[in-house]
Amino acid sequence: MEHFDVIVIGAGSGLNISSATSSRGLKTAIVEKGPMGGTCLNRGCIPSKIIIHSADVAEIINNAKNFGINANGFTVDFKKVTERASKIVDKDAKNIEDGTRSDKNTTLFKTEGKFIDYKTLKVGNKVIKGDKIIIAAGTRPFIPPIEGLDKVEHITSDEALRLTKQPTSLTIIGGGYIAAELAHFYGALGTKINIIQRRDVLIPNEDREIAEEFTKIFSKKYNVFLNSDAIKVSKKGNKIITTIKNRDDNNKNKIKNIVSDKLLIAAGRIPNTDILNVAKTGVKTNKEGYIKVNGYMETTAKDVWALGDICGIYLFKHSANLEAQYAYNNAFGKQKKKIDYSAMPHAIFSSPQIAGVGYTEEQLKEKKIDYTVGRKNYIETGMGTALDDKDGFVKLLVDRKTRKILGCHIIGTDASTLIHEVIVAMKANQTVDILTDAVHIHPALSEVVQRAVWNLK
Numbered sequence: 001m002e003h004f005d006v007i008v009i010g011a012g013s014g015l016n017i018s019s020a021t022s023s024r025g026l027k028t029a030i031v032e033k034g035p036m037g038g039t040c041l042n043r044g045c046i047p048s049k050i051i052i053h054s055a056d057v058a059e060i061i062n063n064a065k066n067f068g069i070n071a072n073g074f075t076v077d078f079k080k081v082t083e084r085a086s087k088i089v090d091k092d093a094k095n096i097e098d099g100t101r102s103d104k105n106t107t108l109f110k111t112e113g114k115f116i117d118y119k120t121l122k123v124g125n126k127v128i129k130g131d132k133i134i135i136a137a138g139t140r141p142f143i144p145p146i147e148g149l150d151k152v153e154h155i156t157s158d159e160a161l162r163l164t165k166q167p168t169s170l171t172i173i174g175g176g177y178i179a180a181e182l183a184h185f186y187g188a189l190g191t192k193i194n195i196i197q198r199r200d201v202l203i204p205n206e207d208r209e210i211a212e213e214f215t216k217i218f219s220k221k222y223n224v225f226l227n228s229d230a231i232k233v234s235k236k237g238n239k240i241i242t243t244i245k246n247r248d249d250n251n252k253n254k255i256k257n258i259v260s261d262k263l264l265i266a267a268g269r270i271p272n273t274d275i276l277n278v279a280k281t282g283v284k285t286n287k288e289g290y291i292k293v294n295g296y297m298e299t300t301a302k303d304v305w306a307l308g309d310i311c312g313i314y315l316f317k318h319s320a321n322l323e324a325q326y327a328y329n330n331a332f333g334k335q336k337k338k339i340d341y342s343a344m345p346h347a348i349f350s351s352p353q354i355a356g357v358g359y360t361e362e363q364l365k366e367k368k369i370d371y372t373v374g375r376k377n378y379i380e381t382g383m384g385t386a387l388d389d390k391d392g393f394v395k396l397l398v399d400r401k402t403r404k405i406l407g408c409h410i411i412g413t414d415a416s417t418l419i420h421e422v423i424v425a426m427k428a429n430q431t432v433d434i435l436t437d438a439v440h441i442h443p444a445l446s447e448v449v450q451r452a453v454w455n456l457k
Contacts, residue, residue, distance in 0.1 A: 002107075004029040006331075007121065007130035009113055009276065012038015013308050013320035014136030015096070017328045022105040024332070029130065030106060031113035031123055036096035039138050039309070040317040041089055047161045048181055050085035052349050055188035059351055062188070066388055076189050078166035086162055115280035119303065132331055135283070135291060135299070135306040136324070137276055139269040139315070144173070148233040152240055154263040157182065167191055167261040171242050173230045174266035175202040180214070180350040182264060183222060188351065193222035194258050196230050196244050203348060207360040207409040209395060214411060217352060217391055225256070233263065271310045288312060295338040297327040305331050316346055343426035347416035352391060355415040357423050358407030361397060370400045374432075374456035378412045381451065382443025389413050394452040396422070396432065403431040408449075418449055432456070 006021045008014040011032035021028045035042045064071040100108050111124040120129045141156035143149065155163070157178050170186050172179045175197030187193040195202070195218070201211040202218055218224055225244055232243040242258045271289045278285065282301035284292050290312030297305045305327045308320035319341070326339040345357035364371045378384030378392035392412020399406055408422040425434050432453050440450045 001120075001127045001129055002029075003027075004107070004128060004130045006132045006134065007031065007119075007128060008134045008136065009121075010038060010136035010138055010308070010310075011036045011096070011100075012040060012136060012138060013317070013324045014038070014134055015100075016321060016324040017134050017136075017331075018100075018106060020328055021332065022103050025105060028106045029109060029128055030100060031109045031111070031121065033110070033112045035090070035093035036100065037089070037093045038136075040320075041096075042093055043158045043161065045317050046092075047085040047089050048157075048185075049349055050088060051081055051161060052181060052185050054081045055185045056351065058188045058190075076166065078189065079164040081189070082162055082164055113276065115277045118281050118301070120281070131303065133281065133301075133304040134327060134331065135276070135278065135304065135310060136308045136320070137272045137310050139271050139309040141265060142268045142270045143265055144230075144267045146173075146230050146233055149265075152233045152235050152263065154233070154240075154265055156265050160186075160264055163262075169260040170194070170262045170264055171196065171240065171258050171260040172264045172266055173242070174268065175199060175204070175224075175226075176266065176268065177203060177348045177350075177354075179264075179266040180218070180348055180354075182266065183218070184350040187222055192260075194242075194260060195222055195224045196228050196242065196258070197224065197226050198229055198247075200226050202226075203354065206348075206354060206356060207395065207407070208362055210354060210356070210409045210411050213391060213393075214350075214352065214354060218350075223258075225258075269309070269315065271312060273310060286312070296330045296336050297323055297339060298330065303331075314341070314344055314346075316344075319344055343423050345419060345423050347419070349416065352389075352412050353415035354409075354411055355419040356407070356409045357419055358405065358426060359397060360407060360409065361395075364397060364406060369406065371397050371406055372400045372457045373397060374452040374454070376448050376452040376455055378445070378448055381445070381448045383445040384412075384448060386443075387413050387445070392448075394418070394448050396449075396452045396456070398432045398456060403433060404429070405432050410449075414445060418446060421446065421449060 005026040007029045008018040009031045018028050018030050061071050109123040113121045113123045116122050169192040171194040173196050183193045201215045203211050227247040228244045231245050234241045239259050240263045246254045273285050273289050284300040291306040293311050299306050307323035307327045309315045330336045348354040374396040376394050378389040389412050395409045397407040405426050435453045440447050
């Protein structure tokens with residue numbers, strides 16, 4: 001059995017810790033079966049945003065006539081689009097692995113790990129033990145129990161980012177952010193899109209007003225089936241038949257068959273705690289299988305910390321990086337610090353883009369917090385008019401008494417960028433007035449945020 005000062009399981013945000021422990025001279029082990037860089041680099045944020053940019057370019061060309069530009073159509077080299085992303089991330093992953101292997105204080109176990117005892121793992125044919133354990137092993141796509149799915153070829157987001165042949169038609173089971181982003185990518189490049197969503201809106205975790213507007217926009221672009229369950233999947237020749245059932249009792253055509261070339265499962269994600277067998281090291285999980293951690297990223301087992309998606313608090317790369325900072329400090333620093341999740345933002349890189357931070361209006365109502373709303377449409381500003389963004393708007397939620405910002409939700413052009421001045425104001429614990437006191441460049445798009453404040457009720 002080989003002994004280490006620290007064992008890091010997962011080479012995504014866990015690398016933030018392993019690089020720090022190695023630089024301190026600690027004997028460090030990294031356990032990672034897949035390519036280095038984790039989900040974000042290899043199967044998530046980075047490759048998806050590279051290919052989505054191609055979709056954004058295609059959409060600009062498709063809408064060029066609205067701005068007096070007569071584009072004579074275009075062709076899509078789909079293989080080049082996805083291979084460009086794959087080459088970039090594969091190179092980065094290899095560089096990380098090469099750097100890790102050359103580190104004299106780090107040992108990389110490029111295989112699956114499984115706990116067999118307290119702070120003890122079996123990695124391949126070896127057994128290793130660590131004084132301190134950091135679990136950052138992430139999640140994987142959830143495959144729902146649909147009749148026939150085990151006999152029909154289907155893809156998840158992992159494979160969807162690396163297809164080299166564009167499908168003529170694609171059926172997506174799921175209506176969350178992964179479904180939204182991949183529908184935009186394939187749809188903007190010309191694939192016929194069908195989306196099967198169990199809920200009554202797409203992206204249901206967003207502020208309700210945002211989700212409803214997004215659903216309306218997507219329903220004009222694609223075939224969206226709301227309140228519907230996929231109950232069976234079958235194959236007929238080269239086509240996939242997805243049978244859906246509508247939950248609405250007033251719907252006379254409850255059962256429908258949807259035909260497509262490809263089937264994408266985007267029905268959520270599940271933690272890798274079962275593969276790791278974390279119970280063997282004394283780590284407890286909740287009913288969904290996510291690791292239970294306290295405010296210091298400590299698990300129920302002494303000297304075992306966890307971070308990232310496997311904890312299920314926020315499933316974002318930026319939140320995992322934040323958790324890595326605190327986990328490292330609390331595992332190796334002199335004084336423990338409780339993690340600060342305040343003003344934790346997120347974005348969906350679909351078309352239109354979505355961004356949010358803080359409470360939704362529904363959450364404020366549930367908590368009985370006295371709030372007021374400031375709302376401004378993009379099209380009512382100079383740059384919004386220039387962009388012809390008729391659907392975009394900013395929605396600010398503000399405490400009526402203190403004037404502190406409780407939440408902000410944006411749908412529209414560059415939403416993921418626009419929201420950052422609100423994030424900074426919230427993190428600095430400023431009142432909403434700082435957004436109006438700051439001089440905004442005219443007629444930059446950011447004026448829409450300032451004017452949302454002017455419209456506070």
